[in-house]
Amino acid sequence: MTEAKPAPQPIFRKDYRRPDYTIDRVDLRFELGEDVTRVHATLTVRRMDGTPEGAPLVLDGENLAHVSVALDGRELSAGEYFVTPTSLTIPAPGAGFTLATVVEIKPQDNLELSGLYRSSGNFCTQCEAEGFRRITWFLDRPDVMARYSVVVEADKAKYPVLLANGNRVATGDLDGGRHFARWDDPFPKPSYLFALVAGDLRCFPGEFLTRSGRTVRLEIWVEPDNIDRCAHALRSLQAAMRWDEEKFGREYDLDIYMIVAVSDFNMGAMENKGLNLFNAKYVLARPDTATDDDYDGIESVIAHEYFHNWTGNRVTCRDWFQLTLKEGLTVFRDRLFSADMGSPAVARIGDVLALRTNQFAEDSGPMAHPIRPESYIEMNNFYTTTVYEKGAEVIGMMRTLLGEAGFRRGMDLYFERHDGQAVTCDDFRAALADANGVDLEQFGRWYSQVGTPVVRARGEYDADARSYTLTLEQAPPRGRTSAELLHIPVAVGLVGPDGPLSFKLSGETAASADTRVLELRERSQSFRFDDVAAAPVVSLLRGFSAPVELEVERSDADLARLMAADPDSFSRWDAGQELGRRVLLRLAADVEARRPLALDPAFVAACAEIVADPGLDGSLKALALTLPNERLLGQHQPVVAVDALHEAREFAFKALAAALREPLLAIYQSTAPQGQYRIERAEVDRRKLRNLALAYLVALGEPELVALAMSQFHLADNMTDSEAALACLIEHGGPERDAALAEFHRRWHKDPLVLDKWFALQAASGHPDTLERVTALADHPDFNLLNPNRARSLVGVFGMRNQHQFHRKDGRGHALVADKVLAIDAHNSQLAARLVAAFNPWRRFDATRQQSMRTQLERIAGHSGLSKAVREIVDRALA
Numbered sequence: 001m002t003e004a005k006p007a008p009q010p011i012f013r014k015d016y017r018r019p020d021y022t023i024d025r026v027d028l029r030f031e032l033g034e035d036v037t038r039v040h041a042t043l044t045v046r047r048m049d050g051t052p053e054g055a056p057l058v059l060d061g062e063n064l065a066h067v068s069v070a071l072d073g074r075e076l077s078a079g080e081y082f083v084t085p086t087s088l089t090i091p092a093p094g095a096g097f098t099l100a101t102v103v104e105i106k107p108q109d110n111l112e113l114s115g116l117y118r119s120s121g122n123f124c125t126q127c128e129a130e131g132f133r134r135i136t137w138f139l140d141r142p143d144v145m146a147r148y149s150v151v152v153e154a155d156k157a158k159y160p161v162l163l164a165n166g167n168r169v170a171t172g173d174l175d176g177g178r179h180f181a182r183w184d185d186p187f188p189k190p191s192y193l194f195a196l197v198a199g200d201l202r203c204f205p206g207e208f209l210t211r212s213g214r215t216v217r218l219e220i221w222v223e224p225d226n227i228d229r230c231a232h233a234l235r236s237l238q239a240a241m242r243w244d245e246e247k248f249g250r251e252y253d254l255d256i257y258m259i260v261a262v263s264d265f266n267m268g269a270m271e272n273k274g275l276n277l278f279n280a281k282y283v284l285a286r287p288d289t290a291t292d293d294d295y296d297g298i299e300s301v302i303a304h305e306y307f308h309n310w311t312g313n314r315v316t317c318r319d320w321f322q323l324t325l326k327e328g329l330t331v332f333r334d335r336l337f338s339a340d341m342g343s344p345a346v347a348r349i350g351d352v353l354a355l356r357t358n359q360f361a362e363d364s365g366p367m368a369h370p371i372r373p374e375s376y377i378e379m380n381n382f383y384t385t386t387v388y389e390k391g392a393e394v395i396g397m398m399r400t401l402l403g404e405a406g407f408r409r410g411m412d413l414y415f416e417r418h419d420g421q422a423v424t425c426d427d428f429r430a431a432l433a434d435a436n437g438v439d440l441e442q443f444g445r446w447y448s449q450v451g452t453p454v455v456r457a458r459g460e461y462d463a464d465a466r467s468y469t470l471t472l473e474q475a476p477p478r479g480r481t482s483a484e485l486l487h488i489p490v491a492v493g494l495v496g497p498d499g500p501l502s503f504k505l506s507g508e509t510a511a512s513a514d515t516r517v518l519e520l521r522e523r524s525q526s527f528r529f530d531d532v533a534a535a536p537v538v539s540l541l542r543g544f545s546a547p548v549e550l551e552v553e554r555s556d557a558d559l560a561r562l563m564a565a566d567p568d569s570f571s572r573w574d575a576g577q578e579l580g581r582r583v584l585l586r587l588a589a590d591v592e593a594r595r596p597l598a599l600d601p602a603f604v605a606a607c608a609e610i611v612a613d614p615g616l617d618g619s620l621k622a623l624a625l626t627l628p629n630e631r632l633l634g635q636h637q638p639v640v641a642v643d644a645l646h647e648a649r650e651f652a653f654k655a656l657a658a659a660l661r662e663p664l665l666a667i668y669q670s671t672a673p674q675g676q677y678r679i680e681r682a683e684v685d686r687r688k689l690r691n692l693a694l695a696y697l698v699a700l701g702e703p704e705l706v707a708l709a710m711s712q713f714h715l716a717d718n719m720t721d722s723e724a725a726l727a728c729l730i731e732h733g734g735p736e737r738d739a740a741l742a743e744f745h746r747r748w749h750k751d752p753l754v755l756d757k758w759f760a761l762q763a764a765s766g767h768p769d770t771l772e773r774v775t776a777l778a779d780h781p782d783f784n785l786l787n788p789n790r791a792r793s794l795v796g797v798f799g800m801r802n803q804h805q806f807h808r809k810d811g812r813g814h815a816l817v818a819d820k821v822l823a824i825d826a827h828n829s830q831l832a833a834r835l836v837a838a839f840n841p842w843r844r845f846d847a848t849r850q851q852s853m854r855t856q857l858e859r860i861a862g863h864s865g866l867s868k869a870v871r872e873i874v875d876r877a878l879a
């Protein structure tokens, strides 16, 4: 008989209480072993002012085999302390004391990858959010900040490298072939920033000279075979360090900065003080193994973790509800950095596309939550696109409202006030407001409101008065009846028949065509534009100035005008996307009504203009010529028409290819690589455009066009071109697909990160036999549910990105993903909880598909021994 577990209880933001005790110092000693690891911890504890004398000290723990506990050097006996599976309680321990505990843990059995675990034979840690309690008894909460001193002991031959946070202060040999290293971190930190690594690793070294003249040693640690894939990560780190000094006046504070690449990692990377741990995917790159997008991903994640040193580590979160304080802000900072390193427009388009596809969907489904959640059951479930990406949008809006200089003043005040503290989102907003003497009260509602607000716009031109009146209205998110009024920055411009129009807003002395930021704070507001020479088309939400859904009455011709002539690259792209969306939704309706399909000639003409535009770089062209994805299109239908959308998009893709065959072929032929692969802007642009042209051409199915892909696949000296060609061949199907896949596998099967691409490309395919192939791949000898990257490359890509095949009407896609979720949940609940989110949008589909997904959700919910992480997601989905 198994006992039913009590339902896990949510934790509420409103219930926050400061801790009764705090810990000033932590001395740790790790005896790392093959079977058992012993952790000795000595905590210097202080009772907080205001805590009653007799208050018990309750430490967190999870999966710890308790060995002993001593108070001020005296071993406690039974009855003097109490142990449960999740706590160690010392009744009335005193006002100031040391507490020494010994526990045993088994890192080799830790497949959750939280706490101390093993990856590729090495020891490593992941403590955010609540992993430190899986290492030792502790007050495992971010508002307890302590100084750490750590001794790591291990077998010297197996684990020659021993790392922890801070500075290495001693090393030496021990009996029995063992050795040790001692690390001291001078900065107080919360436990979630603790890290330790022991293993057989090689160092790729570098240096950074800070602006105050200190030399910082940089070390990238990888498995020996990967030492030739570290140069890009090091360059990215150096660039990020320089950038943070220049843009935010932030200098690095220790003498050493280490990054370790780990093969088994639940997330992207982790900003542990002075010792970042990274998913190997965000460190390792060589031209033949990593794509241009991988190079960009590495640059931005390296920067993200580095920027956390100030936004996250020096100033941290008071409690986990404040997560966006560090994550929204750090994503925002890494975006500014990426924009400065490459093309701001391309970066912005990519971010908005991801926001709309993923965050807007989350915000309108069962997991919708404010960027600062009000409650959670499993904190790990709240490392979401809402907290991160919408959180970054919220920071971006404040910068838009304050201006670049005002934002910088606010940041400076934030660091000045709160360095060394654990604070809240309100503290951050107060620093920005106080530094600028502005009121951000109404703006604060962005932190508590759920859903994507709707902004409606209407404009009227008065030719006699040469004036244009724009009325903006804010409405609650779709499906919600009420919402508080938000403070929304709306960036606007006007575009006339011959290009940008100048105008004057009330209070302005001279007309100009520059973008202006209107501040919408009421339900409805009108803005008057004077000196407008011709009837304009309004270009709204330039640069995507607010994370809202925009509704404006604009004809297809208006959109085509913006697509051709909007001076704001983002809005130009966005107009094209809206036009493309309309065209595709109309086609999908035609499919459903069994009407003959024809691609709108005006849309084809607009695309032809983009192809021919000499002023657009290759990356922007490729983005402009990419049709909206099926998930995005589905968001604009009352019930997602899975099959019709797929058919409509495939049709449009081929029709566009046929219409633009000659110019696309000319592009392909004129952009052949000259010389070796180089990772530089012009080259990236060239490859982006050329590979887009190839995808269109191969879709035509003509043997000589398919042969182009085959030959590119064989000849490419880099992964960008090789992967792009392989993707085309997979879509094409037939013997070419099989041959290319076999060759790719033969060449790369020993290289995990590249092999992940092989799985992911097949899982993403729009080909009608994808489900059968994914089912077979799940039994492939190289497939492995224990490795998160591998599991995500097949199950994650299939469930989250392949709308058409995952939602096949026979329900087999749903069953496949549910099977894998359950299998993964048995060892890694965090990963399972992420994958099960594929079912979240189930209410958006037709009755048959709803029933099929509901059946799977109920099957998962009824599974005995389900983790609380997965339980929280499925319970919310079914509620």
Ligand code: 0A1
Pocket: 126, 128, 129, 266, 267, 268, 269, 270, 271, 304, 305, 327, 380, 383, 830
């Ligand atoms: N703070 C990291 C993200 C992260 C969160 C949780 C993790 O394990 C559960 C790991 C990493 C970041 O923002 O990069």
Ligand code: ZN
Pocket: 304, 308, 326, 327, 330, 331
């Ligand atoms: Zn982060």
